[in-house]
Every structure is written in C-alpha cells, then in structure tokens.
Amino acid sequence: MNEKLRIKELIQLINKANYEYHTLDKPTISDYDYDHYFKELVELEEKYPELKQEDSPTQKVGGSVLEGFNKITHQVPMMSLSNVFDETELRQFDERIFNVASGYSYVTELKIDGLAVSIIYEKGLFKQAATRGNGVVGEDITENVKTIKSLPLKLNEAIDIEVRGEIFMPHKSFEKANEERMSNDEALFANPRNAAAGTIRQLDSKVVAKRALDIFLYTIVDAQNYVNSQKEALDYLQTLGFKVNPYYKQCHDIDEVHQQIQLFDDKRKTLKYDTDGVVIKVNEFSLHDKIGYTAKSPKWATAYKFAPEVAETKLLDITYQIGRTGKLTPVAELEPVFLSGSTISRATLHNEDFIVDRDVRVGDIVRIHKAGEIIPEVIEVVLEQRTNQTPFEIIKDCPVCGHPLIRKEGEADYYCSNDDCPAKNIHGLIHFASRVAMDIDTLGEKVVETFHELGFLNTIYDIYRLETFAEELKLIPGFGNKKVNKLLDAIDASKNQSFDKFLFGLGIKHVGAKVAKNIVKYYPTIDLLKEAEIEALIDIPDIGEMIAQSIVSYFSDEQNLKLIDELKSFGLNMTYEQEETIEHEFTGKTFVLTGKLESFSRDQAKAIIEKLGGKTSSSVSKKTDYVLAGSDAGSKLKKANDLGVTVLDEQTFMEKTNGLY
Numbered sequence: 001m002n003e004k005l006r007i008k009e010l011i012q013l014i015n016k017a018n019y020e021y022h023t024l025d026k027p028t029i030s031d032y033d034y035d036h037y038f039k040e041l042v043e044l045e046e047k048y049p050e051l052k053q054e055d056s057p058t059q060k061v062g063g064s065v066l067e068g069f070n071k072i073t074h075q076v077p078m079m080s081l082s083n084v085f086d087e088t089e090l091r092q093f094d095e096r097i098f099n100v101a102s103g104y105s106y107v108t109e110l111k112i113d114g115l116a117v118s119i120i121y122e123k124g125l126f127k128q129a130a131t132r133g134n135g136v137v138g139e140d141i142t143e144n145v146k147t148i149k150s151l152p153l154k155l156n157e158a159i160d161i162e163v164r165g166e167i168f169m170p171h172k173s174f175e176k177a178n179e180e181r182m183s184n185d186e187a188l189f190a191n192p193r194n195a196a197a198g199t200i201r202q203l204d205s206k207v208v209a210k211r212a213l214d215i216f217l218y219t220i221v222d223a224q225n226y227v228n229s230q231k232e233a234l235d236y237l238q239t240l241g242f243k244v245n246p247y248y249k250q251c252h253d254i255d256e257v258h259q260q261i262q263l264f265d266d267k268r269k270t271l272k273y274d275t276d277g278v279v280i281k282v283n284e285f286s287l288h289d290k291i292g293y294t295a296k297s298p299k300w301a302t303a304y305k306f307a308p309e310v311a312e313t314k315l316l317d318i319t320y321q322i323g324r325t326g327k328l329t330p331v332a333e334l335e336p337v338f339l340s341g342s343t344i345s346r347a348t349l350h351n352e353d354f355i356v357d358r359d360v361r362v363g364d365i366v367r368i369h370k371a372g373e374i375i376p377e378v379i380e381v382v383l384e385q386r387t388n389q390t391p392f393e394i395i396k397d398c399p400v401c402g403h404p405l406i407r408k409e410g411e412a413d414y415y416c417s418n419d420d421c422p423a424k425n426i427h428g429l430i431h432f433a434s435r436v437a438m439d440i441d442t443l444g445e446k447v448v449e450t451f452h453e454l455g456f457l458n459t460i461y462d463i464y465r466l467e468t469f470a471e472e473l474k475l476i477p478g479f480g481n482k483k484v485n486k487l488l489d490a491i492d493a494s495k496n497q498s499f500d501k502f503l504f505g506l507g508i509k510h511v512g513a514k515v516a517k518n519i520v521k522y523y524p525t526i527d528l529l530k531e532a533e534i535e536a537l538i539d540i541p542d543i544g545e546m547i548a549q550s551i552v553s554y555f556s557d558e559q560n561l562k563l564i565d566e567l568k569s570f571g572l573n574m575t576y577e578q579e580e581t582i583e584h585e586f587t588g589k590t591f592v593l594t595g596k597l598e599s600f601s602r603d604q605a606k607a608i609i610e611k612l613g614g615k616t617s618s619s620v621s622k623k624t625d626y627v628l629a630g631s632d633a634g635s636k637l638k639k640a641n642d643l644g645v646t647v648l649d650e651q652t653f654m655e656k657t658n659g660l661y
C-alpha cells in the first residue's frame with residue numbers, strides 16, 4: 001500500500017480511538033490494537049518524515065524541552081468571574097439581571113478545579129495555547145497542551161477559532177503522579193489542582209504527557225460569530241470534536257438554577273475530578289452587552305462556590321509531632337468523625353499562635369475541614385458548647401527527647417533544641433523496621449519518610465500506633481485499603497520477631513546483629529538486660545568494654561526505658577526463645593549462595609540454612625558442601641563445578657527445606 005495513504009489511515013484510526021476513549025469515554029478498540037497502530041505510525045513517520053501530518057497523534061507524546069515560557073498577550077482578555085456563596089447572593093445576582101433584561105434563561109455548568117487555558121486553532125488545526133496569567137498576558141504552553149489526549153489537534157471543521165477551557169488532573173492521574181513522586185523521594189502534590197498547575201509549567205513536555213492531564217472546553221471567544229447562546233456554544237464545541245463537561249443544563253429561572261446547584265453539591269463527591277462550584281451564565285448572547293460588565297468580570301455570569309465540607313467533633317487531646325527540622329506541630333486528636341468521604345481522627349493545629357488565636361481547648365467541640373490537603377485542619381471552636389475546659393498551654397520540652405523547646409524571635413514555631421533529637425533523625429526508625437531487624441515488610445524507607453512528613457511517625461512507638469490511623473493512612477496518595485491492611489498485618493506480625501532482632505532494631509550504639517544474638521543467650525529477657533552491669537556484660541564472648549558501656553548507658557536513659565515499656569504494652573516479644581535445631585541433611589553444612597533467587601532474597605535463604613543448623617560462606621572452597629545457585633550464576637558456580645561441590649538449584653533447595661522454616 002502507498003505509505004502516504006497508510007499514514008493518513010493510521011492517523012484517522014488513532015485519532016478516532018483517542019476521541020472515543022478520552023473524550024467520549026467509550027473505547028471501541030483494544031489497547032493492543034491501539035499500541036500496534038501507534039507503533040506502525042511512528043515507524044512510518046520516522047522512515048518518511050516528509051509525510052508527517054499536522055494532526056498526527058505522535059505529537060502527543062511530548063518531545064521538546066523548553067528553556068522557559070514565552071509571554072503571550074490574549075487578543076481578547078480572559079476575564080474572571082464574580083462569586084456567590086449562598087442562595088441569597090444567588091438570588092441577588094438574578095435580581096440585578098432581572099432589573100435590566102427580560103426573556104432570558106440560564107445555563108449552569110460545573111466549575112472544574114483546574115487552570116484556565118486559551119487555545120487557538122487556525123483552519124481547524126491546533127496552533128497555540130496560553131495560560132490565563134493576569135488575564136491580559138499569559139504564558140505559551142502550546143507544547144504541553146498538545147500532549148493532552150482528549151484535545152483534538154484537528155477539528156471537524158477547517159475554521160479559525162479561539163476556545164477556552166479548564167485543564168485538570170483526574171483523580172486517577174493525581175494518585176499515580178503522587179505514587180511516582182513518593183518513590184522518587186519528592187514532595188507530594190497537595191491536591192489535583194496544584195498537580196495540574198505544576199505539571200503544565202513543566203519545561204519537558206514528555207513529563208506532561210506522562211501525567212495524563214485532561215481538559216474540558218467551555219467557551220468560544222466571540223462566540224456570537226458562530227452561535228447564538230451558551231447552550232449552542234457548548235453543543236457546537238462538541239460538534240467540533242472538543243471534550244465538554246456533560247453536566248451542563250439550560251435552566252429557565254433561578255429556582256431551577258438553585259436546584260442544579262443543590263444536586264451537584266452532593267453529586268460532586270462521586271465525580272472522578274474536582275469541582276468547586278457551578279458557573280451560571282445568561283444563555284442568550286444577545287443580552288450580554290445589555291447586562292454589561294464590571295472592570296473585572298461580566299455581570300451576566302457568576303460562579304456559585306460550594307462551601308468546603310465541615311464536620312463537628314470533640315477535641316480529645318492535643319499531641320505533638322516533631323518534624324525533620326525539629327519543628328513542633330500540635331496535632332488535634334479527635335473523636336472520629338466522617339468528613340469528605342473518610343473517617344477523620346486527627347487534624348493539624350499548625351502552631352501555638354493558631355491555637356491561642358482560636359482559643360482551642362482540649363474537650364472543646366471543634367469544626368474541621370479538608371482544604372484539599374491530606375491532613376484536615378481545625379477551623380474554629382463551637383464556643384456555645386464549651387463547658388469548663390482549661391486554656392491551652394504549649395509544652396516546654398520536646399515530647400520525643402525531653403530537651404527544651406525554643407521559639408525563635410519573630411517565628412511562630414517551636415523547635416527542639418537537641419541536635420541529636422531522634423525525631424530529627426528517622427534513620428533509627430528505618431533501621432528498626434528494616435528486613436535485618438524487625439522485618440516489617442511494607443514499612444520501607446520511603447514509607448517511613450512519608451509517614452514522618454505527615455506526622456504519623458515520630459518514634460518507634462508510633463509504628464504500633466499506626467493502626468489507630470488506618471482510615472487516614474488510606475487517604476495518602478499511593479496507599480489505599482490493600483496496602484494499608486498489608487502494612488498493619490506486617491506490623492502486627494513483627495511483634496513476634498525474635499528478641500535479638502528486636503534488640504538489634506533498637507539501634508543501641510555498637511550493638512550489631514551478631515552482638516545482639518550473643519547477648520540474648522546470656523540475658524534472655526529485657527528485664528534482666530536492663531539491670532545488667534558492665535562487669536557481667538564483659539564476660540560474654542566477643543563483648544568488650546565499649547559495647548558493655550553502651551548497653552548500660554542506653555538502659556539508664558529514662559526516654560529509652562519509657563519506649564521499652566510502651567512497646568511492651570503493645571505485646572512485642574522481648575524474651576529469648578531457645579531455637580530448636582532441626583536435624584536435617586543441611587545441619588553442620590556450609591553453603592555458598594550465588595546468582596539471583598526468585599522465591600526469596602538471599603537473606604531469607606541464609607536464615608533458612610541457619611535455622612537448619614547450616615552455615616553460609618561467601619567464597620567457594622573445598623570446605624564448601626553446597627552451592628545454592630540461582631539464575632545468572634557466574635564464577636562461583638564454575639568453581640563449584642571445578643571442585644566437584646554439590647550444586648543445588650532453587651527448586652531442589654525448596655523441596656529439601658519445604659515446611660521446615
């Protein structure tokens with residue numbers, strides 16, 4: 001077939017598939033076919049660059065990296081809308097129109113919480129896109145907007161037109177973006193709007209393409225040149241191939257408008273994207289000039305803003321969190337209450353001034369809301385319901401290390417004065433949870449850091465308190481039901497970890513895994529160890545004065561003793577149980593591990609061998625009894641074969657040890 005025709009055909013096929021999937025939400029071809037067509041098109045275009053079409057979907061994957069964004073002056077300024085916040089204000093808006101015009105109707109549309117964009121098409125082809133900026137001058141984001149899958153690069157009519165819409169990040173893309181940021185150790189986006197705004201200002205359009213932004217179009221500039229009303233404009237935008245939010249409605253009077261608002265104040269909670277209100281416009285364009293404009297906004301339109309969801313509950317306690325910089329944040333511990341789709345049991349109180357200004361007291365009934373953030377905020381106290389609560393007073397000492405807190409002049413925050421405060425240093429927490437210590441599988445470094453950042457983890461003790469916040473943890477991007485349950489199960493299981501691993505996990509200076517193993521044989525309970533004296537400790541093989549000194553000093557610190565008592569109350573195992581050695585063909589044998597194992601890590605394989613009374617060594621010699629070889633085993637396997645050492649593959653090893661560990 002002629003290549004030019006095939007390229008045309010593929011572009012049509014893919015653009016149609018994009019439209020059906022991203023704009024209509026009704027896919028008609030499989031992902032497999034789509035990928036297949038796309039690949040073929042890319043190859044043909046690479047081979048015949050001169051045949052590349054202007055509306056080719058291959059442009060949507062991004063490519064060019066910009067140095068910065070050029071300024072663009074809008075030919076017609078992008079005005080903002082006035083706001084109304086309740087029914088009274090809504091009816092006043094209607095009265096003002098009624099006073100100057102008659103025979104009008106309204107169109108209500110959802111106000112999408114994203115960022116406004118103006119897009120120019122010439123002869124039906126995508127030309128330029130600009131941010132709103134200050135309304136007069138915006139930034140050129142053409143390359144980035146091009147990557148939005150639901151935006152057509154070629155319209156169904158070859159016209160010159162400027163359209164406006166809202167770029168937003170759907171909840172699904174938002175969660176994915178934050179999951180990625182978490183694994184890259186980057187700060188999380190607070191909400192989808194911030195994420196969309198941050199994404200559209202990326203200089204690398206490939207990053208933008210990956211983030212999967214979406215767009216709803218809602219206005220045609222100089223629309224009266226094309227149609228007669230807002231309703232017709234929205235219909236026409238769809239005829240051209242644009243994605244328009246489906247929840248628009250022509251309303252014949254303000255009562256009907258109000259009904260729509262009430263309907264969507266509820267329905268918005270089930271949508272896959274954020275909306276913060278309803279836009280109300282006089283439908284008939286012929287009346288717009290008559291109704292007129294203020295300096296900033298049209299008088300024939302307004303935005304009804306949904307009130308943030310608020311809940312009332314009892315403030316049970318004020319606790320404190322120390323961040324990595326040593327900053328103290330007071331946290332409201334609340335009687336659990338349902339808010340914006342989830343159960344909330346804590347909220348931030350920011351700092352001392354915040355609490356004092358609002359006169360928040362433990363025992364008060366408080367109002368809380370979620371300001372698009374993960375952690376809700378206390379707004380105010382319901383003073384009518386106050387009984388005899390005592391005024392708030394901030395603590396004087398760090399709740400983690402006991403050192404004095406310092407409030408620098410001109411700053412609202414207190415900081416722990418101790419440079420070595422464990423709260424500033426979460427390595428201890430990471431170590432405690434790690435595979436070599438308590439082996440809490442899902443509580444890796446990144447998760448510990450995120451939880452610490454959000455105030456859920458300050459000390460080891462907090463790990464066992466996480467259960468209380470299960471509902472809140474599920475709200476953290478990248479978490480959710482399954483992952484949180486898995487984490488809590490792993491935490492629960494860690495309570496049975498062996499005493500020596502626990503001791504090692506505490507991070508006592510100079511007490512490594514081997515030393516801990518040794519100690520517990522002589523001090524089989526934590527209570528015995530707490531009382532141990534240096535002279536007695538030194539008698540243990542391989543323990544010198546430095547280690548002994550360190551142990552004694554650890555157990556003489558009040559904070560450490562408190563931590564151990566708290567952990568005890570959670571049921572953590574602090575008793576050494578003599579391991580039964582199982583008589584097995586591996587008992588007393590020396591192993592060397594090599595290659596990549598599929599079913600378990602090397603540490604796990606090592607643990608199994610030790611449990612069966614075997615040993616592991618790092619190099620193959622005549623003394624080696626077995627080599628356990630995974631895939632891609634190299635020189636060690638060769639040496640084993642040369643020396644005639646028995647080589648076990650993973651399958652055989654599993655069969656021989658099945659059920660014994």
Ligand SMILES: [Zn+2]
Pocket residue numbers: 322398399400401402403416417418421422423
């Ligand atoms: Zn401290």
